[in-house]
Amino acid sequence: MTLPMKYKYRKIISPICLMVIWEIVGRFIWVDPFFFPPPSAMFKELYAMIITGEVFPHIAISITRALSGYILAAVAGLTIGLLVAWSSAVEDIIDPLIELIRPISTFALVPVMFIWFGIGNGSKIAIIFKACFFPIVLNTIAGIKGVDKKLIQAARSLGANGSQLWIKVLIPAALPMIVTGMRISTAMSMLAIVGVEMLAADSGIGFLVIDAQRTFATARMFAGIIVISFLGFSLDRIARIIQNRMLAWHTETSLSGGMV
Template structure:
């Protein structure tokens, strides 16, 4: 019983900051501290959120956004991870391509969205393309860093056993760089949602970005905040899901003897 109460209080403590924020959100407009027209009480936003759920409108927009995000994200990983492994492993290739990589990664993703529209039109391809571009850099740079920062003692120990270069890469370099790669994947996953929302606000007829833009344009303020909350919840779910996956994939690190 005591253990259950401790778990309950611990859980409440973890979410106490969120509860306090929502309470302030509810009270401030009602007391006139902020204009209720532009920041309605949280209860009104909750009602709008519930209406989006029961009508099914919210799930329609979420599914469309998730499909776009997943497609662009998957394509981005399929390029960024192999390229990062190559750049991190082959120094000659790194010296050749690094100036181009540094130039591209400094270019704003959303600044290129008009270019993608010109190349691919205003349909789905341009939105997937902007996500594909936006998710590249965190994964790419983390993959390069992971490969280059592998413990040299591990490499020397493997070479002393007469391991081939290919086996060294597969059995030593890739597993040792996996934590850094997964960190880049987690950062890129949440970034892909943010980029997509912005792209949908600029040109779409469905999706969370479109829902946000439509609500703002028609002065449906509670609905607009409901869309923003949905985006935040999506980001949290994606982040914690990837954290859980990362722990499962890297479980072998926890099982290593101390001092290894």
């Protein structure tokens, strides 16, 4: 639901209030600025990082890692998801693995990945892969299996069979679910990359934050966190826009709630 323009300002009230209260507390009431650097200091730090251009390579490397893992996960997730939905034999073989590996926290696998892939980019991409793979594969399976049986009957009665049924009916009908899985995974990739860069990295936005903490530069640490928030937010917005463009029919259908 999009709000009318005149109500849009409501959405920025709470972030601004938080900043203002924090600033007032930081300036006029005694708190240790080491723990609570005032927002003005954070944004000054952020401004400096942008002006010197120092932040951009970190952003670029984080996004590159996240995107590499994400693309691998998307390709594998879609392929395996479609295979599982297609054949019950494949499902019986693959499903137990999915169910056993999925509940393992991504970060529980970090030590394993370090041993297998070293502490370079390989292990980081593998971690992103683990974080992104499951939403995509599960939504693909659920999407295909959830296609209305009668819609399939209607298509078969019109002459569709075998591969035509998949390409022209099952996949398009499941696309809203599949794309939702892919969108959830973009958020997952950001969560995972920041975490893993804090554990072992000498670059990336997660490294920037942990490095600032290690050197007690708390204003800089918070500036990095603002960058992370902004990156995650923008990525989700972009994913939403792509989703809505691709699936205009679906958004409209769910809004009108009609039978189709």
